[in-house]
Amino acid sequence: MGKMLRVDLSNQTIKTEEFPRNLANKYLGGRGLASKILFDEVDPTIDAFSPENKLIFATGPLTLTNAPTGGRYMVITKSPLTGGIASSNSGGYFGAKFKATGYDMIIFEGKAEKPCYLFINDTTVELRDAAHIWGKTVPETTDILEAEVEVKSNVACIGPAGEKLSRIASIMNDRHRAAGRSGVGAVMGSKNLKAVMVSSGRLKTPLDDPEAFKAAVKANIKNIRENGVTGEGLPKLGTKVLDNIINELGGYPARNFQQSQFEGVAEISGEALVEKGYLTKNVACYACPIACGRKVTLPDGVVGEGPEYEVGWVYGASCGVNDLNAIVRAGFMCNDFGFDAISAGATIATAIELYEKGYIKKEDLDNGPELKYGSSESILYYTRKMAYREGIGDKMAEGAYRLAEAFGHPEIAMTVKKQALPAYDPRAVQGQGLAYATNNRGADHTRAYLISPEVLGIPEKLDPQDNESKPVWVKIFQELTAIIDSAGLCIFTSFAMQAPDYLALIKNATGFDWNEEEMMKTGERIWNLEREFNLRAGIDPSEDTLPKRLLEEPIVDGPMKGNVARLDTMLPQYYKERGWTADGRPTEEKLKELEII
Amino acid sequence: MIKLHIKLFATIRLDIGFGETHIESPKAIDIIEMLTIVSAKINFDLIDKLLENGKMIPGVIILVDGKNIYHLSNLETVIDKDSTIAIFPAAAGG
Ligand code: SF4
Numbered sequence: 001m002g003k004m005l006r007v008d009l010s011n012q013t014i015k016t017e018e019f020p021r022n023l024a025n026k027y028l029g030g031r032g033l034a035s036k037i038l039f040d041e042v043d044p045t046i047d048a049f050s051p052e053n054k055l056i057f058a059t060g061p062l063t064l065t066n067a068p069t070g071g072r073y074m075v076i077t078k079s080p081l082t083g084g085i086a087s088s089n090s091g092g093y094f095g096a097k098f099k100a101t102g103y104d105m106i107i108f109e110g111k112a113e114k115p116c117y118l119f120i121n122d123t124t125v126e127l128r129d130a131a132h133i134w135g136k137t138v139p140e141t142t143d144i145l146e147a148e149v150e151v152k153s154n155v156a157c158i159g160p161a162g163e164k165l166s167r168i169a170s171i172m173n174d175r176h177r178a179a180g181r182s183g184v185g186a187v188m189g190s191k192n193l194k195a196v197m198v199s200s201g202r203l204k205t206p207l208d209d210p211e212a213f214k215a216a217v218k219a220n221i222k223n224i225r226e227n228g229v230t231g232e233g234l235p236k237l238g239t240k241v242l243d244n245i246i247n248e249l250g251g252y253p254a255r256n257f258q259q260s261q262f263e264g265v266a267e268i269s270g271e272a273l274v275e276k277g278y279l280t281k282n283v284a285c286y287a288c289p290i291a292c293g294r295k296v297t298l299p300d301g302v303v304g305e306g307p308e309y310e311v312g313w314v315y316g317a318s319c320g321v322n323d324l325n326a327i328v329r330a331g332f333m334c335n336d337f338g339f340d341a342i343s344a345g346a347t348i349a350t351a352i353e354l355y356e357k358g359y360i361k362k363e364d365l366d367n368g369p370e371l372k373y374g375s376s377e378s379i380l381y382y383t384r385k386m387a388y389r390e391g392i393g394d395k396m397a398e399g400a401y402r403l404a405e406a407f408g409h410p411e412i413a414m415t416v417k418k419q420a421l422p423a424y425d426p427r428a429v430q431g432q433g434l435a436y437a438t439n440n441r442g443a444d445h446t447r448a449y450l451i452s453p454e455v456l457g458i459p460e461k462l463d464p465q466d467n468e469s470k471p472v473w474v475k476i477f478q479e480l481t482a483i484i485d486s487a488g489l490c491i492f493t494s495f496a497m498q499a500p501d502y503l504a505l506i507k508n509a510t511g512f513d514w515n516e517e518e519m520m521k522t523g524e525r526i527w528n529l530e531r532e533f534n535l536r537a538g539i540d541p542s543e544d545t546l547p548k549r550l551l552e553e554p555i556v557d558g559p560m561k562g563n564v565a566r567l568d569t570m571l572p573q574y575y576k577e578r579g580w581t582a583d584g585r586p587t588e589e590k591l592k593e594l595e596i597i
Numbered sequence: 598m599i600k601l602h603i604k605l606f607a608t609i610r611l612d613i614g615f616g617e618t619h620i621e622s623p624k625a626i627d628i629i630e631m632l633t634i635v636s637a638k639i640n641f642d643l644i645d646k647l648l649e650n651g652k653m654i655p656g657v658i659i660l661v662d663g664k665n666i667y668h669l670s671n672l673e674t675v676i677d678k679d680s681t682i683a684i685f686p687a688a689a690g691g
Pocket of ligand 1: 069091092283284285286288289290291292293490491492493
């Protein structure tokens with residue numbers, strides 16, 4: 001503990017460095033600290049696939065503690081999808097087990113000449129030849145590597161998607177858990193780095209005040225168990241409980257956001273997953289009392305995990321498919337190939353619209369099945385094509401935006417900063433739309449989950465159609481989420497925990513003499529640093545927007561009929577709340593106040 | 598006669614084994630009255646499941662024709678015409 005690894009893949013050398021404690025007080029750890037390192041060490045204008053890009057695996061101060069969900073890690077790099085900062089969070093056990101070997105972070109630099117993987121245990125850190133696992137899927141790679149050592153090990157790796165530099169490739173750990181978004185898996189592939197395996201770590205995260213920490217953990221676990229969402233909803237139905245909620249509300253995008261309700265939802269919802277007997281049991285990440293993961297067995301005996309709400313939605317409603325079996329299978333394929341499943345499904349939904357409108361021609365499909373909404377065959381067939389870049393799969397592997405652009409119709413792609421939108425229609429939930437538009441890693445819901453106040457009423461109920469209240473809420477959520485990510489926890493804790501609860505855990509673990517204001521300031525610093533990286537990378541603030549369809553075409557049916565996303569009424573106020581210029585740039589004063597420059 | 602189509606979701610649906618029912622009322626009713634009638638019909642105490650100390654448990658959602666009762670008149674919302682009511686216990690995130 002207190003050390004980090006710097007792995008030069010070009011020269012195949014590994015150095016151990018002291019963990020930069022002086023920065024931890026300002027950036028906490030995980031996402032915050034790794035972003036600071038990227039900001040300091042990587043020229044934001046480089047090509048994401050160049051050896052100059054760095055790929056950072058980072059744990060937080062609460063990773064490998066028994067704080068609820070204290071097992072997360074982050075992957076930070078320059079994104080080949082958005083061109084800005086990529087920053088993906090994952091659970092499972094890998095993050096905690098990596099930290100147990102004594103390191104908080106790994107910085108990968110350069111590019112290996114041949115495929116390799118990094119092996120770490122409590123006495124050894126070495127780069128090993130990966131010729132035998134190159135080309136293998138995620139479960140195959142994991143099985144092979146695990147069999148090479150005698151003790152229980154944990155593997156994070158890429159699949160064929162990452163190897164083939166698909167801009168929507170994920171890094172998978174523990175077979176089913178994904179550092180999913182923004183193409184981090186493709187950067188790993190570009191470095192010829194197939195996997196990281198950690199083994200036999202025995203260390204524990206040091207705590208500043210173990211007794212006070214224990215008390216805070218106990219209180220928070222109690223909160224989580226007694227909370228309706230984290231104590232009952234998520235454990236029983238997982239995130240897929242949301243299908244019906246969002247659909248009834250009229251914000252469940254169907255057929256690539258052409259509709260906002262899906263007539264087939266009853267067949268594919270979280271309830272259906274249980275009623276059809278597919279759900280075998282709940283699965284929990286390290287130290288998690290919530291256990292939202294789903295172990296699922298299909299009627300033909302195929303076993304896997306998921307789908308989560310997003311994955312089920314994107315391969316279901318967004319592709320117009322009401323065949324739960326095929327949807328689950330598509331989710332398994334994404335895990336096996338190493339895809340960000342949201343982006344993979346969204347790319348297929350985009351391809352279908354392009355085909356149905358005549359922009360993709362039959363001959364472009366190389367005798368593959370017709371791209372039609374509702375076609376179970378298509379979603380499975382083209383997910384595989386995309387993984388191996390075969391035929392039209394080559395263009396699809398570039399993600400929804402670049403696919404639509406290649407066929408001359410970028411407006412068909414439902415993306416922000418070239419990353420596909422998740423499962424909430426911004427016309428129905430206005431604050432979530434602002435959160436998508438201003439997200440530093442492109443469209444995504446996990447950097448400010450406004451659904452919590454706008455739909456679930458947590459911590460208080462906001463009107464989803466109100467615009468005035470949203471800028472300040474989005475800012476607060478973005479900053480608190482930056483803290484949760486940087487600490488090494490899962491954002492699902494935030495249904496039951498509030499800022500003072502996180503503060504108690506962080507203070508007693510690290511000894512930082514923070515109050516709530518200082519903690520939130522750290523969140524603000526992280527957000528502004530990421531923004532500054534993106535600006536320097538050339539992402540213009542005019543990209544803080546939503547697809548034209550959502551800004552101009554009102555919802556056609558259902559309870560939210562007639563609404564568009566009223567971003568123009570929220571964005572100026574959001575910039576103001578942030579203390580940025582009217583055109584969305586952090587002022588010099590703000591950057592100095594936050595000690596970024 | 599007011600006709601209400603009641604849709605029940607998540608753990609309620611799993612616990613009772615079905616997801617829809619219909620009720621009728623000769624007069625306008627508020628949410629508590631509606632929940633009382635539905636509870637009797639499905640033999641499942643919705644008030645206990647959804648409320649604590651007379652207030653909705655955080656995360657509980659009741660929609661009247663797709664509109665959250667939070668933005669109508671909360672538990673005092675009056676249902677005075679044929680409607681679809683969707684009821685969710687404290688739920689989840691994605
Ligand atoms: S809530 Fe779900 S995703 Fe988060 S740590 Fe627990 S099991 Fe993992």
